[in-house]
Amino acid sequence: MRILIAGGTGFIGSRLTDFFQKQGHEIYILTRDPQKHDYKERVSYIEWLNPHSQPETELENIDVCINLAGTSLNSGRWTDAKKQQILESRMITTREFIRIMNALPETPKVHINASAIGYYGTSQDATFTEETMISGHDFLAEVCSVWEQEAQEAESIGVRTVFTRFGIILDKHEGALPQIALPYKLMAGGPLGNGEQWMSWIHIDDVIGAIDHIIHHEDISGPVNLTAPTPQRNKDFGKTLSQVLVKPHWLKAPSFALRTILGEMSILVLKGQYVYPQKLESTGYQFKYPTLHEALEKIYT
Template sequence: MRILIAGGTGFVGSRLTQFFKEQGHEIYILTRNPHAQDYQEQVSYIEWLSPHSQPETELDEIDVCINLSGTSLNSGRWTNVKKQQILESRMMTTREFIRIMGALPQKPKVFVNASAIGFYGTSEEQVFTEDTIEPGHDFLAEVCSVWETEAQEAEELGIRTVFTRFGLILDRQEGALPKIALPYRLMAGGRLGNGKQWMSWIHIDDVVGAIDYIIHHEKIAGPVNLTAPHPKRNQDFGRTLSSVFKKPHWLPAPSFAIRTILGEMSILILKGQYVYPEKLDQSGYSFKHPTLKETLENIYS
């Protein structure tokens, strides 16, 4: 297959690129700086989002399109300017991706657009599945809702469109886990806030595996929760991490201190949601790492 990726040099994108290379596919990565990228076999870098770039003229017979672009949610305190950047970066890249697909003489079979479980808002009691239609009422929910609405325009081109709602992606080197694990390494781990907030997590290997599964299963469309089937409350997540590290779980971080440091961005730590991957489950996807203890042991083995 020929696979076009935006955000292909990021956390998830680089793992997908490596996986697709091992499967023998050709990968095309949209980037603002194609000449700054290291050479890789089977990988071509194509310039986009510059005044004169026309990526569609360098592409032919693309089978799969994957959009992972957007300003990171963790790239600084959520000022009004930062929030605008987070929203506009997702809208702009998605809109441009759809324009590119529309300009291709042969349309791709599937468009996978990133989203997040932040779509659902937060709750300590409710269970969310893809059947939950109404978004939440906070900033993240607004961003995800608008983002998915923009991506849905790809359906007008006759392209199967999937919104992958990412949960907390666990990896040893990248993502949130190294920061979560650091206090435990320093013998200072404990619950965050009241510890009751749900953490709907997923191993990076299952992110890659699930996206590959979605590509090959034509009946899967619309929102898909990329979370493991067994979320954990923050206090239980911490206790599991402490048992894997054989370090204590004893020093809580109070909510007011976290809010003081992070401001509105503290919602990423102090709030959560129980999100179940119903579509993956019902379609027959088999998780490589379904339980947290085994996942953390795999990551830190």
């Protein structure tokens, strides 16, 4: 296959690139500066989002388009300017991505656009699946909602479109887990706030496996929850992490302190949602790490 990726040098994109490369596929990565990337076999870097760049002229017979581009939610305190940047970066890259797809000589078979379980808003009681039609009302939910609406425009040019709603992605070196694990490694781990908030997590290997599953199942479209089937409350997540790391779980981080330090961004650690991967399970995806203990043991042992 010939696979086009925006955001191909980021956390998820770099893992996808390595996976597809090992599978023998041709990968094309959209980047502002192609010259700064080292050579990789079967990987081409194509300039985009620069004046006069026309990446579609360097592409043909693209089968799969994956858009992971956008300013990280963890890239700084959520000031009004930062929130505008988070939103606009997703809108600009998605519009350009769809323009490129539309300009290709042949229509791609599938368009996978990143999203997040933040779409659902937060709750300590509700269970969210892809059948949950109403989005939340906080900043993250609003970003995800308008982002998906923008990405859905690809359907108008006949491309099967999927919104991958990522949960908390677990990896030893990248994503949220290193920050979550650090207090435990310093012997100061414990619940965040009241510890009752849900953490809908997924191992990075299952993120890659699920995206590959989506590509090969033409009956999958629309939102897909990329979470493991066993979400955990924060207090239980911490206890499992402490067991795997053989560190104590005892020091509670007060909610007011986290809100003071993080501001509105504290929603990422103090609130959550129970999100179930109904579409993945109903289409036969087999999780490599369905339980948290299995996932953390794989990462730390």
